[in-house]
Amino acid sequence: xxxxxxxxxxxxxxxxxxxxxxxxxxxxxxxxxxxxxxxxxxxxxxxxxxxxxxxxxxxxxxxxxxxxxxxxxxxxxxxxxxxxxxxxxxxxxxxxxxxxxxxxxxxxxxxxxxxxxxxxxxxxxxxxxxxxxxxxxxxxxxxxxxxxxxxxxxxxxxxxxxxxxxxxxxxxxxxxxxxxxxxxxxxxxxxxxxxxxxxxxxxxxxxxxxxxxxxxxxxxxxxxxxxxxxxxxxxxxxxxxxxxxxx
Amino acid sequence: xxxxxxxxxxxxxxxxxxxxxxxxxxxxxxxxxxxxxxxxxxxxxxxxxxxxxxxxxxxxxxxxxxxxxxxxxxxxxxxxxxxxxxxxxxxxxxxxxxxxxxxxxxxxxxxxxxxxxxxxxxxxxxxxxxxxxxxxxxxxxxxxxxxxxxxxxxxxxxxxxxxxxxxxxxxxxxxxxxxxxxxxxxxxxxxxxxxxxxxxxxxxxxxxxxxxxxxxxxxxxxxxxxxxxxxxxxxxxxxxxxxxxxxxxxxxxxxxxxxxxxxxxxxxxxxxxxxxxxxxxxxxxxxxxxxxxxxxxxxxxxxxx
Numbered sequence: 001x002x003x004x005x006x007x008x009x010x011x012x013x014x015x016x017x018x019x020x021x022x023x024x025x026x027x028x029x030x031x032x033x034x035x036x037x038x039x040x041x042x043x044x045x046x047x048x049x050x051x052x053x054x055x056x057x058x059x060x061x062x063x064x065x066x067x068x069x070x071x072x073x074x075x076x077x078x079x080x081x082x083x084x085x086x087x088x089x090x091x092x093x094x095x096x097x098x099x100x101x102x103x104x105x106x107x108x109x110x111x112x113x114x115x116x117x118x119x120x121x122x123x124x125x126x127x128x129x130x131x132x133x134x135x136x137x138x139x140x141x142x143x144x145x146x147x148x149x150x151x152x153x154x155x156x157x158x159x160x161x162x163x164x165x166x167x168x169x170x171x172x173x174x175x176x177x178x179x180x181x182x183x184x185x186x187x188x189x190x191x192x193x194x195x196x197x198x199x200x201x202x203x204x205x206x207x208x209x210x211x212x213x214x215x216x217x218x219x220x221x222x223x224x225x226x227x228x229x230x231x232x233x234x235x236x237x238x239x240x241x242x243x244x245x246x247x
Numbered sequence: 248x249x250x251x252x253x254x255x256x257x258x259x260x261x262x263x264x265x266x267x268x269x270x271x272x273x274x275x276x277x278x279x280x281x282x283x284x285x286x287x288x289x290x291x292x293x294x295x296x297x298x299x300x301x302x303x304x305x306x307x308x309x310x311x312x313x314x315x316x317x318x319x320x321x322x323x324x325x326x327x328x329x330x331x332x333x334x335x336x337x338x339x340x341x342x343x344x345x346x347x348x349x350x351x352x353x354x355x356x357x358x359x360x361x362x363x364x365x366x367x368x369x370x371x372x373x374x375x376x377x378x379x380x381x382x383x384x385x386x387x388x389x390x391x392x393x394x395x396x397x398x399x400x401x402x403x404x405x406x407x408x409x410x411x412x413x414x415x416x417x418x419x420x421x422x423x424x425x426x427x428x429x430x431x432x433x434x435x436x437x438x439x440x441x442x443x444x445x446x447x448x449x450x451x452x453x454x455x456x457x458x459x460x461x462x463x464x465x466x467x468x469x470x471x472x473x474x475x476x477x478x479x480x481x482x483x484x485x486x487x488x489x490x491x492x493x494x495x496x497x498x499x500x501x502x503x504x505x506x507x508x509x510x511x512x513x514x515x516x517x518x519x520x521x522x523x524x525x526x527x528x529x530x531x532x533x534x535x536x537x538x539x540x541x542x543x544x545x546x547x548x549x550x551x552x
Contacts, residue, residue: 029392030304031339042293046391048337070344072335075310075387110337112389114299114308115292 010157010164012041017220019146019159019227024126024235026134032110034135038127040159042117047127049135051107064099065107071124072112085111085121092125092145092175092202098138107137118162119147121173121204126228133236142178142232143201144225147171148217150209156220170207172214174221176200178229198222256340258470266471270459275468277303281461282508285396287516289407289523295437295531296412300404303465304394306338309404310387311412315427318374318381326373327383330359330405332390339393339466350397357490358388358402361446361479365487368409369441375417380427382414384440395466398477402448403520410524413437446487447516449509450477453497460501462508476502478509482517 014020020041029035032048039045052065060066069086071078093109109131111124122145129142149160149168157164165171177199200218209217266276273281285303292299296311318325332355334342342348347355362368373382386408388401415437417429452464452472464472474494479487486506 029306029337031393032337035337044292046337048391050336050340053340070336072333072337072389075312075385108336110335112308112335112337112391115294115297 012161016155016157017224019224020161022228022231024130024232026130026235026239032131032135034131034133034137036127036130036134037114038123038130040119040123041161042115043119043123044114045120045123045127046112046114047124047131048110048112049107049128049131049137050110051135051137052102052105053108054105056104056106060106062104065097065102065105066099067093067097068106068108069093069128070108070110072110074113074116085124088121088202088204089125089128092143093128093132095201096129096139096141096143096177097132098140101138107132107135116162118160118165119173121145122147122175125175125202126232130232130235141180142229143175144178144228144232145173145175145202146221146224146228147173148221150207150213150217154213156213156217158220158224168207170205170209170213172203172205172209172217172221174200174218174225175202176222176225178232179226181233258467262467263471266468267454270454270461275461275465277465279463281459284463284512284516285465287403287519289403289520291407291411291523291527296408298404298407298411300400300407302394302396302400302403302463304392305396305400306390306392306394307397307400307404308389308391309401309408310389311408312385312387313382313412313414314385315375315380315417315429316383317379318377323378324374324381325370326381328359328363328368328370328386329383330355330362330386330388332358332388332401334390337392338390342390342393353490353492354398354401355388357398357448357477357479357488358386358405360488360490361402361448362405362409365444365446365479365481365485367442367444367446367481367487369443372441373414375427376419376425379425384409384412384414393466395469396450396463399448399450399463402446402479403516406442406445406447407520407523409440409442410520411527413439444481444483444485445517445520446479446481447509447513448477448479448488449512450475451505451508453495453501455495458497458501460505462512476505478506480506480509480513482514484510 023039026036028037029048034049037046056062056066067090069090071082071086073082109128125143125145147159149157149171152169288301290299298309300307332351334351336342336344386405388404390397415429416435417427420426420428452461452468453474455473476491478489
């Protein structure tokens with residue numbers, strides 16, 4: 001039933017599981033403590049990090065570090081969709097950062113949408129993670145985000161453009177921990193017998209999809225997250241050999 | 248998180264004295280001469296009407312969008328031009344999200360005065376149906392990095408975005424000719440805006456000792472300077488706007504010196520903007536040519552079905 005080897009006609013000629021060209025650069029802003037720009041095809045997002053700053057907001061737990069997310073759309077007023085993105089990003093990043101290292105501090109992450117051509121929230125999550133690394137905020141692991149779409153006929157495509165997102169029956173934004181290359185013995189990195197990268201940090205779906213479709217999306221998403229993790233690792237290793245930021 | 252003292256950036260007394268003393272010998276802390284502008288780089292995004300300008304360490308993004316609206320009652324034959332400035336918290340730790348502060352409002356007003364009141368953008372050509380439908384052009388300026396002199400960078404970003412923006416072509420139709428049909432860009436090529444001249448904003452900083460004058464202050468110099476003045480001039484030598492709000496008083500000859508300097512800088516900046524727009528336009532034309540082979544391919548497949 002699942003046409004895994006089906007040739008799908010995507011407008012830009014990609015195959016089902018092919019991601020758009022990725023580009024990432026860190027340390028692009030001078031005032032921000034950490035900054036990154038992430039682009040997947042034509043979708044481009046800029047993220048900046050300031051922190052840790054003293055004090056937490058009124059309703060936050062002062063025994064832990066707090067994360068504040070500000071989402072800036074390309075044009076127009078800030079409305080409910082932007083607030084939703086802020087909330088999803090905040091919760092995702094709270095589970096990725098080590099919050100007990102700097103209690104009673106706030107780290108602000110500002111996300112600016114430069115261009116939206118599909119898979120906006122996953123790009124923002126990836127950009128925010130890279131900016132946090134650039135700022136040196138302590139994290140357990142990286143969050144790798146991907147978007148999977150389910151079409152009416154049941155096939156799943158990865159990393160849709162805006163037009164593809166609108167035409168599809170349903171799509172899901174999935175965030176996984178990054179794949180681990182470790183010198184430690186295998187056993188210590190497993191959670192309940194499964195390797196850590198099989199876990200899901202965040203999943204947001206739009207539209208109706210069957211349970212089977214959803215699990216298929218998870219499979220495809222997990223496979224793609226391994227490729228994304230490799231890209232992130234290469235990018236971070238390359239730039240860490242450059243001269244560090246002064247002042 | 249109200250602006251707590253611990254989080255706001257303050258320049259130390261030593262830094263301030265160093266900047267002032269260096270200026271006495273005509274040395275600026277980034278190695279420039281007093282009347283030297285920082286390097287300007289103008290880049291464009293994929294779509295029409297989006298620009299990113301970098302002036303030294305200052306970074307501003309401009310976005311132009313258009314919408315069909317009803318015109319103002321007292322100006323039924325003119326389009327509407329509005330400027331929205333966003334001092335994004337990513338630019339400076341002291342910028343708070345939410346309502347624009349007085350700096351943001353002042354910046355928006357200076358750019359607005361330069362574009363609208365000098366009639367740089369032709370608003371009459373934006374009218375489709377007098378009294379009913381006109382184009383409202385909205386310019387969003389996002390300040391991404393505050394390295395000083397936000398006004399000049401924002402002004403250049405707004406101009407670059409306006410020059411590369413294309414509005415859809417529309418025609419009157421319907422039974423009584425009162426309906427407006429907006430043609431999508433694939434059917435009819437969108438049109439550029441009519442921009443008569445380019446008003447360039449040039450900012451000066453005044454320092455109290457020996458009435459020293461610098462052009463294009465960085466944010467360190469802005470924290471030290473006693474007064475500022477922004478002049479908006481165009482390459483023809485017309486003064487579009489002058490803004491000097493408070494700060495220390497300067498003699499008349501200094502103002503005249505500023506205006507002369509501004510006119511000479513405006514010519515070179517205008518040329519830079521126009522060159523960058525030319526490059527973008529040729530790239531855009533090339534992209535259009537490349538699109539045709541794939542689009543004719545799709546048509547063939549549809550016909551076979």
